[in-house]
Amino acid sequence: MNAIYILCLRQLKRYIRSPARIIGSLGQPILFLIALGFGFKAMFAKAGGGDYINFLSPGIISMAILFNAVFSGIEIIWDRQFGFLKETLVAPVSRLEIVLGRTLGGAIVAMAQGTVVFVICVIAGFRIANPRLVPVAIVFMFLIALLFTSIGTVFGSVLQDMQGFPLIINFLVMPLFFFSGAIFSASGLPKALQFALRLNPLSYGVDGLRGSLSNVFVFNMATDFVVLTILTAILLGVGSYFFSKIQL
């Protein structure tokens, strides 16, 4: 229990002490928010979609969480590289405790970044349809964070060095983001894309978030919640498994 706490706390300390990382990882979501949000605003309204910023913002918040969470998980590679991982691997605590501490810490960091982006979206004109559902939105944000930190943990445990990192960003994280319904609506898509969207775990996170904040669902809240919770549990397990297989 203490091990989980101290390893989680370590992640938070490292995050707070690295303003470069905090600011750096805001760049991408802000860019997307401004370029897409204002770029497509008029077109979206003309097509009868309503306010595009309201539609896009939950997607951008999801994006910030997705990237930060995957990165937090993959930080295992840094720790391996700079040696600290060894210190935790020889400690008399179970691998599960180590993974839980790291994942929790990484997820909270991703949440924090998501919250900052949330605030930026509101400043940019995002209007929350139903403020009473904000706590529900926070639950979805946390589920997205946990799920993708766990996925990052899987890759961080399997990869030996950072060389594979661009591969993961370009062939996993980017497609997950683009085909999640974060920037466009799932309705009216070609069948193949709709299918891809249904297979993408992030779609359920985006949907839960957009549903609770902007009141438009593709699936429904219960489906989103159940799918995310089950996937998170499974991936935490898979992450712990691969982490426990790490050899020095």
Add this chain to the structure above:
Amino acid sequence: MGEMIVVQDLVKNYGDFCAVNHIAFTVPEGKIFGFLGPNGAGKTTTIKMLTTVLDPTSGSIRVNGHDPTREQRAVRRSFGIVFQDPSLDDELTAQENMDLHGILYGVPRAERLKRIDMLVDFVGLADRKNDFVKQYSGGMKRRLEVARALLHKPRILFLDEPTIGLDPQTRNHIWGYIQQLSKEENVTVFFTTHYMEEADRVADDVAVIDHGKIVAEGTPAELKAKTNAATLEDAFIALTGHAIREEEATSADRMRMMGKVWRGAGRR
């Protein structure tokens, strides 16, 4: 007096390459055991297997009576380790690194704080303990790693080139304390070093490993007598030859290099 480390017929292959080739040795409780050998001989690989972080290809190991491949928790509770490579969190302070270690090892808070104070003072870092480790010199980091390994009062100490980068004063100071621990508290010490005079001075027994095989074993005096050498260094060269070992860069080394490029200079 029991046997703290028992190794029988231990083998580690990396692909076709045999890093540790059917070695056997025992270290009695309270003894200081020097594990010597040229670069790439298999010392660190052996320590990794003894400390539960690398699975052997075959053979059997007992550390404090437990099997590192099956009873990891019991083995991990028994030892403290100074790794050959850096293992601190640079983004934390020395105090935070120590505290994190103490919590991972379940040292109660009051005792933890007391021992941290005692140990940072012992390695001469008392007035720098709240500095970030990234601001430390190489030798200061090393001293902190030694202090950290002692924090939870382990029964066994694994020290993989612990004195690398340390000045002679600090080396003597630290070895003095470790010898005292071995004498007074019966702590068992398994260490590697490339400083032969150091091994001669502190080791009760040594084993010399070369190309993954143990080529000689005994007290430093026995090895000198056997090879007709005046110093342990001469004995070592007599046993392992003059050839310099080419060391293939491992992926870990490459990664470390890349890390330096990525994160800028100034790291050990």
